Amino acid sequence: MDKLAALQALFAEMDSALVAYSGGIDSTLVAKVAFDVLGDRALAVTADSPSLMPEDLEDAKVQAAEIGITYEIVNTHEMDNPNYTSNPANRCYFCKSELHDTLKPLALERGYPYVVDGVNADDLSDYRPGIQAAKERGARSPLAEVGISKLEVREISRSLDLPWWDKPSQPCLSSRFPYGEAITPEKLQRVARGERYLRQLGLRNLRVRSAGDTARIELPPNDIQAFVAATDLPTLVAAFQDYGFTYVTLDLEGYRSGKLNQELTQQPPLVESR
Structure with a gap:
């Protein structure tokens, strides 16, 4: 079967x-x-x-x-x-x-x-x-x-002819923050606005990771060079700063699902589950 x-x-x-x-x-x-x-x-x-x-x-x-x-x-x-x-x-x-x-x-x-x-x-x-x-x-x-x-x-x-068969994974917005950094509705909103901005540029697989006042953009490694060449970076930075970020960076390693889980070896804070 x-x-x-x-x-x-x-x-x-x-x-x-x-x-x-x-x-x-x-x-x-x-x-x-x-x-x-x-x-x-x-x-x-x-x-x-x-x-x-x-x-x-x-x-x-x-x-x-x-x-x-x-x-x-x-x-x-x-x-x-x-x-x-x-x-x-x-x-x-x-x-x-x-x-x-x-x-x-x-x-x-x-x-x-x-x-x-x-x-x-x-x-x-x-x-x-x-x-x-x-x-x-x-x-x-x-x-x-x-x-x-x-x-x-x-x-x-x-x-099954489902048109979204190749839809990128999209976990909840809270996954964009390093463990131990408090999550607020305002922080979630600025991440959402940042990712919306990038999608409007035609990008599909991406993350905007948020650490403090820094936005770290993750793109597939093969897309990074073309993105830098084709994007008006000062305009992008100004937009992200308007969303509430102070610094805007690009992750040169590129997008990798679950990347923040690599921090688990550093023993982040754990709350009792039961």
């Missing part, structure tokens, strides 16, 4: 399911297959908070409508939790705790026996404390359960 068939079979065993749906490529594939198998017995729910870019929320709405799945938005309040805003190394634990503490009661109230997420097989080998929080609250990860990797998520999405 191929992996798509295995994923379909997994959902066929469920009476109904609520999908924790961010609009990213992983959870969107889960939502697509859940809808194909379960129809109106599948519900996709996006959590809206200051750490989600408005553009990503709009993408989630558009994609859900194209899939046809029933769709709702709920608000989460991780920014009210100092264990989250203090940005310890296990910050994602508190984010996913808030998410699933919101979704699980909703699922039970609506009669959905399962809450499923978009964790894929590759995620299990990375540092992802949020996975622990989801498991503690009974969430399931269909992609990981059938061994679907990130590359296979894209391949399956393409085979």
